[in-house]
Amino acid sequence: MPSRLLSIPTVAAALDVDRRTVYRFIEAGDLPVVDLRTGPGRSRVRVPAASLDEFINRRAVAMPTARR
Numbered sequence: 607m608p609s610r611l612l613s614i615p616t617v618a619a620a621l622d623v624d625r626r627t628v629y630r631f632i633e634a635g636d637l638p639v640v641d642l643r644t645g646p647g648r649s650r651v652r653v654p655a656a657s658l659d660e661f662i663n664r665r666a667v668a669m670p671t672a673r674r
Contacts, residue, residue: 609654609656610654611640611653611655612652612653612654612655612658613652613653614628614651617637617658621662628653631661632651632653636661637657637658637661638653638654638657639652639653639657640652640653640654
C-alpha cells in the first residue's frame with residue numbers, strides 16, 4: 607500500500623508549529639519530502655506520514671522523574 611502523503615499545513619498543525627518551521631526542518635534534512643512538481647513552476651512537496659512519525663519519535667524525550 608502506498609504511503610499517505612501530508613501537506614505542509616497538515617504537518618504544521620500536527621506538530622503545532624508554523625509552516626515556516628516545517629520548511630526549516632525540511633531544509634535541515636530532518637524531515638524528508640516527496641516532490642510532486644509537474645513542471646518548471648513552484649515545487650509542490652508532501653511529507654510521507656511514516657516520515658512524520660519517525661521525525662516525532664526521534665525527537666521524543668523522556669520527562670525527568672520528580673525528586674522527592
